[in-house]
Amino acid sequence: MNFVKALEYLLPAVDAVHARWTTDRDVLFAKHNAHAESPRVTCTKGCGACCHFPLIPATAGEAFVLLARLLADGQSLEELHGKFSPYARRYLEAARQSGSLPLTDDQQRRFLKEKLPCPLFVSTPEDGPMAGHCGVFEIRPLICDFFHNLESPELCLLKKPHGSFTDVMERGHDALDEIRIAERRIFGRSALGHLPLLLAALMTDAGMKTFLTTANPDLGEENSQDIADFGLYLELISCLGYQWSDGEWTSLAKAQSEVI
Ligand code: SF4
Ligand code: SF4
Numbered sequence: 001m002n003f004v005k006a007l008e009y010l011l012p013a014v015d016a017v018h019a020r021w022t023t024d025r026d027v028l029f030a031k032h033n034a035h036a037e038s039p040r041v042t043c044t045k046g047c048g049a050c051c052h053f054p055l056i057p058a059t060a061g062e063a064f065v066l067l068a069r070l071l072a073d074g075q076s077l078e079e080l081h082g083k084f085s086p087y088a089r090r091y092l093e094a095a096r097q098s099g100s101l102p103l104t105d106d107q108q109r110r111f112l113k114e115k116l117p118c119p120l121f122v123s124t125p126e127d128g129p130m131a132g133h134c135g136v137f138e139i140r141p142l143i144c145d146f147f148h149n150l151e152s153p154e155l156c157l158l159k160k161p162h163g164s165f166t167d168v169m170e171r172g173h174d175a176l177d178e179i180r181i182a183e184r185r186i187f188g189r190s191a192l193g194h195l196p197l198l199l200a201a202l203m204t205d206a207g208m209k210t211f212l213t214t215a216n217p218d219l220g221e222e223n224s225q226d227i228a229d230f231g232l233y234l235e236l237i238s239c240l241g242y243q244w245s246d247g248e249w250t251s252l253a254k255a256q257s258e259v260i
Contacts (some may be wrong), residue, residue, distance in 0.1 A: 013182035021175040049156040061183040063198035083119040088200035146172025188215035191233035207239035238239040
């Protein structure tokens with residue numbers, strides 16, 4: 001499939017999911033806010049620890065749509081590549097040094113200390129540590145919209161569990177799943193992974209070619225869809241020069257099943 005055709009199929013599907021999600025999100029938050037005793041979201045403008053997380057789960061299709069929008073907005077591929085390529089190098093180097101991908105919870109906490117933001121995060125020297133704002137707020141992926149905190153933002157800085165509205169999180173994950181279903185219908189497979197790495201991979205010729213290559217998993221075979229999905233993520237990250245070991249494949253499968 002070529003870039004234009006892929007966008008023609010994917011864009012309306014992703015936009016439709018976002019529109020349904022946005023409506024439901026507003027209803028759910030309004031319901032919580034109507035109760036005086038209901039906890040309040042503690043996320044504040046400028047807080048950006050979650051933009052430094054070593055796992056910002058998004059689908060390859062979301063990354064593709066985001067990239068297409070950035071290009072349509074006038075950003076050049078060279079300029080974007082110049083931001084994402086060093087990020088991917090540093091991230092994958094940290095992964096190699098810590099042993100493997102995906103990063104364990106402890107490794108994620110250590111990684112957070114590197115203060116390596118999503119390349120789309122914007123901050124100035126006047127902003128505090130890990131503070132700033134999303135440079136693509138209006139078109140940010142689903143996870144960046146539905147992830148929230150009802151407790152101290154300090155917990156995010158330490159990458160520790162914190163309270164969230166369960167119904168909002170569930171609806172967000174369902175929306176993410178709807179996007180994955182659309183991607184499988186269009187391309188035969190749907191990778192779920194770390195947003196900046198997916199974007200970095202799509203900015204390479206090999207990564208874009210891989211994404212646009214449709215698969216035809218034999219759904220009669222056990223786990224064939226999972227295998228096709230994992231295969232796409234493995235191939236995309238390989239396009240960034242990362243060499244996977246067999247053990248990483250198993251851990252990745254486990255980690256992905258825990259995200260969705
Ligand atoms: S989820 Fe956590 S890090 Fe992200 S904006 Fe909210 S409090 Fe800050
Ligand atoms: S896309 Fe925006 S909100 Fe999401 S991680 Fe990147 S900078 Fe943060």
